[in-house]
Amino acid sequence: MSDGKDREDPSGKPSVLRYDGRRLSAEDHGPVEEFPLALTVNGVELATLICSPHDLAYLVGGFLRMQGLVTRPDDFLALSVCSDFRVALVRIRGNVPERLKPTITSGCGSGITFNLPAASPQCGPPGIRQAFSPEEIFTMMNELARLAEGYRAHGGIHSAAVGDGKTVLLHAEDLGRHNTLDRIAGEALFKSIDLSGKILVTSGRVSSEMAAKAAGLGIALIASRTSPTDMAVRICEERGITLVGYARAGKFSLYAHPWRIAFPSEEEKIEGITGIILAGGSSSRMGSNKALLPYQGGRFIEAIHRQMASLFREVVVVTNTPELFDFLPCRKVPDLVPGMGVLSGIHSGLVHCGTPYVFAVGCDMPNLNPGLIRHIASLADGSDVVIPETAKGLEPLHAVYGKNCLRAMEDALQAGKGRVASFFDRVKFRKIPREE
Template sequence: MKTTHVYHQGRLEEQQGDTVREFPVVLHVNGREIATLIASPHDLRFLVAGFLRLQGFVTCISDFHMLAVCEDFGTANVRIKGELPERLKPVLTSGCGTGITFNLPSAEARTVPAAPARVTADTIFRLMDELNRRSEQYRSHGGIHSAAVGDDQGIILAAEDIGRHNTLDRIAGEALIKGIDLAGKLLVTSGRISTEMAAKAALLGITLIASRTSPTDMAITMCEEAGITLIGYVRGGKFTVYSHPETIAAELGRHASPTGRTIPGVTGVILAGGKSSRMRSNKALLPYKGGRFIEAIYRQMSELFDEVILVTNTPDEYAFLPCRKVPDLHPGMGALAGLHSGLHHSDTPHIFAVACDMPYLNSALIKRLATLRTKADVIIPEGEKGLEPLHAFYGKQCHDAMEKALQSGSRRIVSFFPEARVCVFSRDEVTTFDPSLDSFRNINTPADYFELRDGERVKSHPEAALAVHSG
């Protein structure tokens, strides 16, 4: 089930629902990997057999010596009569049914655009209505996809094609020839949004995608990571927001969450006051997962807490984050001053504080720590090297003790602990949620950053010979 937000009569309301799934199947024929089929995850043997037939590899069932599909590992192993050509020459088709691409584009490859302005529902409806009016071929004989890019002034470029992926390719080409920058623009389309569409939009710097129909689960994940607002089912005065609803200029209504999606009575606090001296640049702004490093931290925190506060003395650098920014009340006094400021400015009984360079926050661990917050003033986990004060809960009762420590010139977070009730969540308990203790891993040097980035790329984009996309 996926939490989405449905716009209706000026409000965004949460709802739970299923999303369309994409399932990659790596196809091996006579021991050679020839393609990755992207499809719905059912009757995959029919998909494999039909693909090989229509590609001319087989003509009848007796041409198969073996056809085995393993859904658990996403592989299909086939042996057929005869030998495959020494060199397979893929043909780029319309993109629907057997559209082939050698590499699925990564949203990380895009240039990070400026933070998008909030978009009104009226702008989205007007762009979609204008797209419908321009869809001449669809009105005449159907079976044609259409897409357009624009802004609050209207459509800038539009295209129609038999393949939904091709419409975006056409727009990208026309923009290149005419010297039109698409960064920060909005994309409206008649077709389903898959990962390829989302990745291409990210490469162009598109900040919002709206479709008359649905996105897939993988496209939703890609847009969440790339900072793109993804909208589906734009029709009848309503639409569904699948990622980044904060960019829609509408009142965000929330029903009581029986699943406990957010932790009540706690403000998330991100500390972004470090000098990043070993990194030699502001590590919070380094590219990561299609956006900036701190955006990934913010998204994780905003999923856990109703409000997230950023403690920074340079708020203009973080104008793209839709949250409150507060300064240190004791500048130059390190992380303790950041915690003190976050606690001072929060409107809740507790805060949960992290640094801006901790990409592996573990929601289950944080929620477990949250259950202990009424038992002490500080709930702090133990890591490999000892206590982890920048991954801990702090109650309002700590404020005066922090102030006293700062007034005395102390910069160490633990310096006020003798004045507070402290509950330590042992390392053994932590490992039941996070066996590798990655929750406490941070990024201090260029080597740390490149190791993290390269590791994420390997996990997110394993090599494949081809990617064949369903229509």
């Protein structure tokens, strides 16, 4: 038996062994670091924050902001953090109340707050009433996952981000989900960033503490990959905050104020064009069926289908293995000329669709741009092919093709020409320049 010496890490940090069903092997990462930070404000030992050991000034500033002890950057007379001794010494304008009644919250590691706002009917909704689309919610959730470097390195880390539905303004990671929001609140305070009317996305459960803090920041919409608590729902209802849970794989649940979600109506969909997704099969580059690669809790093709379905009245998947895509609520059609690649897939989509045009995309393009697709589609009248130009040349899998292309496509396929551009000289072809 091992005496354990072979498991010692020269850095002094505990090493991790993984059992894979047959043997033990060393993991390439250690456990998440838990960092106790003793916070003293105006000489009063206020609390010990259990947190992750980075950007501690933002955490301290946000914690005090969320407790109502500061409201502006100049409320801080001094703020000093010593990581070696794990202490934060702060002096602020005004006095710290002599009697603070702590509330032990449902935060990871037992969060604490001195100023948990009670949900009351007097709390009115914020005046900002802009709407967000489902795509904007999923965009923010995708960005949250992309930015979660700590989670990918260690696991066991929560993350949160605030943005406008298109871009992330602030992002934070911490072992406590409540700390992530404090960090964002602190950074926003010190950088004078107004978070009113923005979207908050979080990896963890939405508790009453999270909802109350979001209300204090003027957040308009909270979205989480998991569930809210009943008290969080109540606070969001009374504060006018839209609350979204289980936002993953193109779906979510709405718990409060659904009016803020701008769902696309049938009238907004692109007329006269069918969306087609080419799902040909395996990829030598990715090593497996591209369409089925995992993506944000679902699969590539689920994200693509969801976006296409929001734009077109019908979406068709062109595939020779329809059984792999039974989970998609749309028609699946095969290649009519197998073995000829992308051109064969576009040809089959055109033959099977009931509209004058198709818009074709690949099955490995989960981040479609609805605005660009609408622009390309708007140029279809009077042309047989509308295709954008990129730095690498023409992009055939982000283009419109008309029924008038069928004869030229079939001639090219019969001649063994699988290159999409091989028939362009026989049809009305419109190239969208890069600068456009």
